[in-house]
Amino acid sequence: MTESSEQLDALCRNVVRLLDAARGPVHTLRVVAGDAAVELIWPQPEPPVPGAGQAASRPPEVESASAAADGAEICAPTVGTFYRSPEPGSPPFVTEGDLVEAGQQVAILEAMKLMNPIEADRPGRITKIIVADGDPVEYGQPLFLISPDS
Amino acid sequence: MTESSEQLDALCRNVVRLLDAARGPVHTLRVVAGDAAVELIWPQPEPPVPGAGQAASRPPEVESASAAADGAEICAPTVGTFYRSPEPGSPPFVTEGDLVEAGQQVAILEAMKLMNPIEADRPGRITKIIVADGDPVEYGQPLFLISPDS
């Protein structure tokens, strides 16, 4: 594992741990690691409503892996080798900046001679190609960033 | 593990520990590690509701064994049986409200026929006798509360 991914790992693990420990609803959670600092703020208690259920005050959901800040990710559906072109030497399915339709093929993932087409799951602009042609990828690994064309 | 992720780990583990210790609802928790600092703020207590349980919103007790709010404690120096008088039927060494000198005997702790005199370690007034005559006590168990005579 690289150092920075280890750090990230530790960071996220700890955020989860804090949220677990915090139990009920939290208003603010700040964690800084350089020279350390944690801040947890819970909301002011509501005046109790007799008989009110607790469901609404669920702890915050950690964002899913597929939503990044600057758009969505297209992730590997299995373990395999990432190919940007239909065959060696031919032009790539897409390059950065291209507009794509939902369902448009953007790459191939080859696993044991099985060629799995990778398709955009939404329309938008390919803002980044994260993995290099021919690289091995694991399941769930982000391959592309795609943003709504605005 | 890298040093900083190790630090972060330790930090958050301690936050969890604090939250565990805090029990009831907490309003704000701040922790800084460089030169250390912890801040825990509990919500303002609600005006007491008759009949409502107290347990949930009680602030945590972190009293040290030897320092109580209303004075100091005289604790058992070993495991044994606590006696207030030199022998059965005779008057007790002290009663609540008595003024004592440093070094004055206030009780006996008997362990295996060894009579250990218990002495006040400071001058003051015996504000409370915590253990009943003839009761077994463990090491470190508070026996008396003693306050400076003011």
Next chain:
Amino acid sequence: MFSSVLIANRGEIALRVARACRELGIRTVMVHSAADDHSPALRLADERVRIGPAPASRSYLYPPAILEAAERTGAEAVHPGYGFLSEDPEFAEMCEDQGLTFVGPPAAVLGRLGDKAEARRVASAAGLPVLPGSAHPLRNGSEAERVAGEVGYPVIIKAVAGGGGRGMAVVRHPRELAQAYSTTRVAAQTAFGDGRLYIERYVEGARHIEVQILADRHGNVLSLGERDCSVQRRRQKLIEETPAPGLPPALMAEICDAAVSGARAIGYVGAGTFEFVVDADGAFFFIEVNSRIQVEHPVTEMVTGVDLVREQLLIAGDRELALRDEDVVRRGVAIECRVNAEDPERGFLPTPGVVEEFTPPGGPFTRVDTHGAPGIRVTADYDSLLAKVIVSGQDRDHAIARMDRALAEFRVAGRGVRTTIGFLQEVLAHPLFQDAKHTTSLVDSMISL
């Protein structure tokens, strides 16, 4: 001998295989689903590959992803553990085609033993007693009725492709047969993709006895003795022990010899288990073969001192068995309890959740095989086995007292998480179990109270 192994499994058995590999100096690759990203078991691997999402059908049961991971990491062998693809002849064949050593029997043997009707024929031909039943898969419901009539009720209808207690139905009256036949057929088709069924006489009040076999590629076949797995809930084992209590040692020796004959007849290779039932009169009958390492293998390890997973690996590496019959010295009594994340008060429903406290027992003659740790998440994607607690003692009473002590020490807690620990202690304390007078119906009778 290969120098690296891909472990195509998860949980405690992945850890078990990784430990055996490390002790042999073999590099390990673990594949895992996204649900197991944070499994502490992965720490013990030299390399890790995330092959798919939580559903096993796209990860632990998906050969292309596993084989891709093997190719990428240069693994030379595949250990399938138990469950998942461990007894799948096609997977074994795909491994061999790719030049990978499959740690298990040859694909052809897996194929024959996976067909439970064929396994009955092979065993019978090798001279093993089998229960009266159909010699071939049933063609239809009316053949089922005819065979059941010949065999005599009660009967049990089983899936040809089944095993391990799944895909079967006991029928006590002829009028229930047609319905049971068609229900089981649908269930078998759904579960195994193969709706073929066969019938056997059903033995009430039986003991489940199985024999651990080791067989190398050089013709050596060894029995490591029997295990008694009669404590079952709906044919899922809860407690296993060895030696089989309250049964004549001579009978056990006879069953072990039968298993060795069967293994020789089929050309078995690797670690395998021959399952039998013993009826109230002490007659025994072959049921099926489990062509893999078993969940309950540790009890055999405890009394023999033989490391079965190590032997599996050595056999797959073409080594000749170093053990001979006379080297197998059995000592004392060993018991295993399976601690599952299930709620005994709600019909043993699995209880997914995050395990917050996890403190397994320790001490002398006490072994815990587990992937559990504080913080692990129990998911509904896989089976609910949380830990196996195995103890040995100089005699059975001592072993039972030790198991009770160990279970009492075990602390598992987490929101929503329940375990079978308390129920296991009830079984240990049951007079029938303590006197070794229990049968496979003990647990069901306790639950229906």
Next chain:
Amino acid sequence: MFSSVLIANRGEIALRVARACRELGIRTVMVHSAADDHSPALRLADERVRIGPAPASRSYLYPPAILEAAERTGAEAVHPGYGFLSEDPEFAEMCEDQGLTFVGPPAAVLGRLGDKAEARRVASAAGLPVLPGSAHPLRNGSEAERVAGEVGYPVIIKAVAGGGGRGMAVVRHPRELAQAYSTTRVAAQTAFGDGRLYIERYVEGARHIEVQILADRHGNVLSLGERDCSVQRRRQKLIEETPAPGLPPALMAEICDAAVSGARAIGYVGAGTFEFVVDADGAFFFIEVNSRIQVEHPVTEMVTGVDLVREQLLIAGDRELALRDEDVVRRGVAIECRVNAEDPERGFLPTPGVVEEFTPPGGPFTRVDTHGAPGIRVTADYDSLLAKVIVSGQDRDHAIARMDRALAEFRVAGRGVRTTIGFLQEVLAHPLFQDAKHTTSLVDSMISL
């Protein structure tokens, strides 16, 4: 048989004794100092009494507090563990006077064996070979010089009241003797309150071999075989194993027989250990008796299957040994590593602190005896033993590989806390250790490099 035991100890051995008691249905009372208020070991007790502050002199070494706790809780017996009061004849006598069963030899036997010069005389009279040395405690420095001259250098000066590797000095040249004599005298007086010394010839390049004895009150004495404890740092054992590697089995049998003779001669009762040195020529000499359960007892348990603490309790309860020589079947090889909270890079200095991460190894044939858990505080008040890792294997190479695997799994972390795990792995990998050509000087030679 008594129905309750007070455990007058702490740490892993308190846990070990509590487990054995629970398995026998015996109620347990644990006494503890204020430093151990939060020890997870206390969880396993039925009752707990805090008897004093952190310093052992006012808690674990203070008989009145322990006996008061016994009286208060109605305990019927006292198990002293090892160290602390375990070999103190006065404490044993106080227990018996109070009507408590002391789980150990009679006070008179403790008294004679605790006087190491007397123990030499007893052993010699029983026909055991002893090293040339003083027959009685030395009167003064000039007698020491005379005896050393007769015995021949190098010699070792030892405290009569010592044992367990403490209170001794090796002298290689006559000119160093006077100084060593007076230094050791002061040290012995300080440590044991008894400045008496004796002299023995010192054996360089020796193997430390000891024999586990069980003796009941009915005249039965049993040897459970030898242990090799040659891996020591400053006479503190780090790694122990059985059988003794690279030494002739016939020699080991002879040593075991000698230990049994010695135990019979002294009227030994309980579990005890006879220590010997074996020189480079294969001659062996009696050194001393440890009149208690040893730290390293688990290696004997692993190869024999005998629960030594259980046997101790049964013997103390007046039971006759159920085991006979022919029941002691030794199988395989067992090794123990002591994991201490010490920093090998700073002269094995103890490293007090709070253990934040604590994940002991698991798996087959691997046992961990420990009171460790996340959150425990290692204090400077007691010894630095954090855990004992014990493994067994079918042969020594396998056991070494397994130990290395287990140590590699062991995760201990906490601010300031260091452990000997890495150093233990270095010893395991050392060619002299691997070839069983090491002596008691191995570790010192590794450190001085």
